Amino acid sequence: MSAQESALTKSLDAIMTRRKQSGLPLLAIDGPFLSSAPDFFSNDYLSLSTSPLLRELFLSKALSASRLFGATGCRLATGSGEGYRALEERLVHFFQSLDALLRTSGCVANEAFWSMVPQPGNVLIFDQLVHSSIREAVLGGCFEEAPCTHAQIMQGSGTVFVAIESVYSMDGDFSPLEDIVRTVDELVPKGHAHICVDEAHTSGIFGPDGRGYVALLGLKGRIHTMMHTLGKAWRHRGGQFYLVDYAKAFGYTTTMAHMDVYILNSCLDIISGPKGQELRNKLSHIVQYAYALPRNAFRPFPAQIVALTLPSTRASDIDLDRAAAKRSAELKLYSPAIPLLTPHAVELAEYLIDCGYNAGAVTYPAVKVSRVRVIMHAGNTQAEVDRFVEKVVEWATEKDQTSSQEGNRGGEVLLRRGTGSNEEQGTNTCLYIRTIVAFKVETSEERI
Numbered sequence: 001m002s003a004q005e006s007a008l009t010k011s012l013d014a015i016m017t018r019r020k021q022s023g024l025p026l027l028a029i030d031g032p033f034l035s036s037a038p039d040f041f042s043n044d045y046l047s048l049s050t051s052p053l054l055r056e057l058f059l060s061k062a063l064s065a066s067r068l069f070g071a072t073g074c075r076l077a078t079g080s081g082e083g084y085r086a087l088e089e090r091l092v093h094f095f096q097s098l099d100a101l102l103r104t105s106g107c108v109a110n111e112a113f114w115s116m117v118p119q120p121g122n123v124l125i126f127d128q129l130v131h132s133s134i135r136e137a138v139l140g141g142c143f144e145e146a147p148c149t150h151a152q153i154m155q156g157s158g159t160v161f162v163a164i165e166s167v168y169s170m171d172g173d174f175s176p177l178e179d180i181v182r183t184v185d186e187l188v189p190k191g192h193a194h195i196c197v198d199e200a201h202t203s204g205i206f207g208p209d210g211r212g213y214v215a216l217l218g219l220k221g222r223i224h225t226m227m228h229t230l231g232k233a234w235r236h237r238g239g240q241f242y243l244v245d246y247a248k249a250f251g252y253t254t255t256m257a258h259m260d261v262y263i264l265n266s267c268l269d270i271i272s273g274p275k276g277q278e279l280r281n282k283l284s285h286i287v288q289y290a291y292a293l294p295r296n297a298f299r300p301f302p303a304q305i306v307a308l309t310l311p312s313t314r315a316s317d318i319d320l321d322r323a324a325a326k327r328s329a330e331l332k333l334y335s336p337a338i339p340l341l342t343p344h345a346v347e348l349a350e351y352l353i354d355c356g357y358n359a360g361a362v363t364y365p366a367v368k369v370s371r372v373r374v375i376m377h378a379g380n381t382q383a384e385v386d387r388f389v390e391k392v393v394e395w396a397t398e399k400d401q402t403s404s405q406e407g408n409r410g411g412e413v414l415l416r417r418g419t420g421s422n423e424e425q426g427t428n429t430c431l432y433i434r435t436i437v438a439f440k441v442e443t444s445e446e447r448i
């Protein structure tokens, strides 16, 4: 090993040691694997990954395909073909958008869009809890924090980009998109706003024919860019679409394999047809069941053991939470992601893994309040949910008893919203619950 490698190894080891000492879990890629226990943890919302129908549709398309394997190059060189454009056109038709572009994953799409499309002098407004692929790309291109009274916006000469998710899969809450669109209309001169909605966790499962949250709210035409990851409900690795003409990554990476196009077409056959509706109905039914059950079952336990919701820490949050809950109830919106909030997330996940579940803890810095994130699927049954909740209650009872004996039960839990440092200032309450951050794009750098 060279001196340089050994210095590098040492510094990486030191980082891991510090992480261990601070109590953060060490992440491992060698498990847990998919098990025979019911799935309460994957993003396979419609249970398509095990669908015999999807398998059949794909195999019949694959058997007659002239090309099935690697694309052999990037889209601008050898890696193009009719199949890709035909799928994009199908997606344009399905999502009723103006254009579509397939990328290899949601992360790649977000990074490409957010690092390339906003121009010098533009303003980016985003929720601090948006997906890290958006946050990192936004922050990477920004120069300074800008006030909402940015001169170019007031003069109507710049563009205000707004980055928002449809549903936030860590907390399972929906963004108040209607309010955001209304506020943007009120505050930003016409033609100077660009609202982007990441539909990763709503694509395929909400809205008419599974077209998503924007379609459900009837906001088509008011949203400028939608990003649909096809790796969640669509149950396919990566592959999503959004509108953009300039994306460096488009020219520098190999196109997805031809096989992927056949899989995605088969997914779309199901999602847009009667079987898709049947699966969405099943999902909605089981999600509602799953919300009601733990709410009662966990009532005896203090938040130091397990809780389903974050207590609001500010009066304004309580009002906004109530308004959001009322609107969700009106729209019958139930997120399939249900967080089990607990300071002992790693311990709970280990317990569930011992019971055969494919559980994982989500901890700081990914989230501020650690949790085991449970996800419902169309294929889950009520009996499976009953059994799973029973297991969590068993763990919580034991943990509660041990904590009481050790005198730890009454301690205060730090449950705060947002991930940013300025959340306590309460200055940016203009749009919605969480911390809003506005940045100006670096003016000295040409982005395209």
Ligand SMILES: Cc1ncc(COP(=O)(O)O)c(C=O)c1O
Pocket (backbone or CB within 6 Å): 104, 105, 106, 107, 108, 110, 131, 133, 165, 169, 198, 200, 201, 229, 230, 231, 237, 238, 239
């Ligand atoms: C909101 C959101 N956007 C984008 C992504 C990235 O999608 P992909 O897994 O296709 O890279 C995720 C994945 O977890 C996500 O939750």
